[in-house]
Amino acid sequence: MLTRRAFAALPLLMAASPVLAAPAVPRALKVYKTPTCGCCSGWVTHMRRAGFQPEVINQDDISGHWRRRGVPDELASCHLAEIGGYITIGHVPPADVAKLLKERPKAIGISVPGMPMGSPGMERADGQREAYDTLLLLRGGKTRVFVRHT
Secondary structure, eight states, X not given: XXXXXXXXXXXXXXXXXXXXXXXXXXXXXXXXXXXXOHHHHHHHHHHHHXXXXXXXXXXXXXXXXXXXXXXXXXXXXXXXXXXXTEEEEESOOHHHHHHHHHHOOSSSEEEETTOOTTSTTOOOTTOOOOOEEEEEXXXXXXXXXXXXXX
């Protein structure tokens, strides 16, 4: 049983503890990808190393998954994941997925279109990278920059 003093201190304890202060962030994600795509497997490895728990579903055609959600073809990629009521499309960095789940914006999800060199799963042996944006996918096919990667 909490005393009056302990009850009064509860907000301070919760603020000091990230485990108590924040609701649990979903870690399980369902990944739809084509069976022969090596870069998709690389992205899944990044997600697993970041503490996410991917369940991979191989399909010959994943386009129906993003079309059902109103995502324009030009924002699509070789894989799509579902997590916490959102979708991620393409080589989205794990930190961007965590940010999406923490901030919970009104959106369909996030996308990194175009398979940019140096994004998770698209690394090169020589370390070469290109700048890219993670886009927030809004209803009606609109987007805005969610995170810039330079």
